[in-house]
Amino acid sequence: MDRRARASQKRRRLTAAAARVLHEQGVERTTLADIAREAGVPVGNVYYYFKTKDELVRAALAEHQAHLDELTAALDELPAPRDRLKALVEAWTAQRETAARHGCPTGTLAVELDKRADGTLDAEAGAVVRRLLDWTAAQFRQWGLPAPDDHALTLVSAYQGMSLLANALRDPDIMTREGARLLRWLDSLEVSP
Amino acid sequence: MDRRARASQKRRRLTAAAARVLHEQGVERTTLADIAREAGVPVGNVYYYFKTKDELVRAALAEHQAHLDELTAALDELPAPRDRLKALVEAWTAQRETAARHGCPTGTLAVELDKRADGTLDAEAGAVVRRLLDWTAAQFRQWGLPAPDDHALTLVSAYQGMSLLANALRDPDIMTREGARLLRWLDSLEVSP
């Protein structure tokens, strides 16, 4: 393995650690030392890969975006839009323990970043949310339902809401109950003849 | 005005300032100096009224709780449970500009406090959310609908979700669209004969 490969591997370790720790502890309570320790990299060395803490946050956001793209790409393999959306809901429910402990990675990050006067990073968090919203709307549109954007808003909003409540009340069961309702809702929707 | 009254007035000013500033900037990014300035109180003097920063956060949470209790008390004046719930949704929609800028005060506070290892304050944030959930469930129950707890979860979850998305995308219109849908949903619910 040459120097270039090793370097980018450390960068990747730092990015993965940042995504994980920032989700668990939040941006403000996480120190560079926390991320460095988790990645097995000395603190001072972090600055060779990321010039500022904000750049690490940016990298973590990109990591979450990538995970989301992976998920939707897998769902795109399913033939029927309704089944893709149901599989999405099932993926959310499967993450109920994590959601109860730390909330939705993107959602909680967006909340925290929106509190900052500096309005650069919060726009990037919004972009990740928007991408999910767009993918969801595309499914409803392909399905042939009217007002696909409104349906997408309802579905993603329900996800963010149930994640927040599960987190606030530390109760994964909330994800199960709301997830089941969303599945029934998707089953009940029909294209008008 | 005697000394006692003046003292508690300063305390109240600090509490109100804390509730406002902590909602706008978040807990971690808000310094005691920020709150003191907003309340017109010298920084060092804060400690006469609140021994720690956490106590100020606690006071802010209690303030939000009190606002919520005021709102539900007013709604309790309406005769029909359905109308109380619809008025609740309308109250949420009316706050759309604030929600788009800073999110739901209780919801965003809960998200932030849940990131802390110290598990004392996050339980208190959860309690505020739970109180809203309980009041909402009581309305559905009195209305005579089955599974009032599930209906309450759906409604409050929708509120948290739409507030988060409105905030993340900085778009108050999201509150309007989802609020209108929730009103239609409440109108569509009927007690089975």
Place this chain on the structure above:
DNA sequence: GTCTATAGGCAGATAGAC
């Protein structure tokens, strides 16, 4: 009760040896 001055500690960032 009110306020000033300051202690104490920690986190982000940098300089520079290797």
Place this chain on the structure above:
DNA sequence: GTCTATCTGCCTATAGAC
């Protein structure tokens, strides 16, 4: 490229004058 040592600044909290 890697890492150690350290600087700087800010924030919570306290001591103590008035």
